[in-house]
Amino acid sequence: MKSAIVLAAAIVMAMPVVSVPSVADAQVLIGRGRSAPARRARPAPPRLTEAEENQLWDAQSEVDTIDGQVADVRAAGETQGSLTPEQQAYLDAQAARRAELEAVITRLEAKKNR
Template sequence: MRVLVALLTLATAVPVVGISTTADAQVLTGRGSPRASSRPRAQPPRLSPAEQQQLWDAQDTVADLNGQIEAIQEQGAAAGGLSAAQRAQIASHTTRRNEAQATVDRLVAKRGA
């Protein structure tokens, strides 16, 4: 009986030694490779000089038309209401502004910023 107890004590006191398997070796070899997050990202396509100029022109147009719309609205408010001609001007400016803003949005999305 003492021999059996001694063998059990010895068996539990010995550390378990594991043998690496092929799957462990495959996992361990990937440790030195760069992570997906550390790889450089692809840069968004740059705008051509003509597209960049188009973007600036469209941004200027949007700002100018916004200023004109505000001025017409202020004139209408001072006069007690917008006239039919002023409403038509605002509608025309709004249409042109929306077209220019669509160009700005498209080029900004292409640029990626």
């Protein structure tokens, strides 16, 4: 019996050491074949400058203001029965200004979302 234990111990000690590489070892081994370090990606430039962001906020705020003013003038026109020529001219001017602002908003939001 004693010889069997000694024989088993001798066999275990004579076996080569087997090691399994860990994930960290595998990552190091993969990088060895590179001749040059990998280039880092450039950070994306900001979509809008601070001035453009302010312009966007201002345009959106002004559109809201125009919408409120137009609603007030239309409500006044309904109570009078019809709009006066001055009120109609005011509404036309506000509609043109709102269209300009909407174009600015659309352009800046498209740039922001690119």
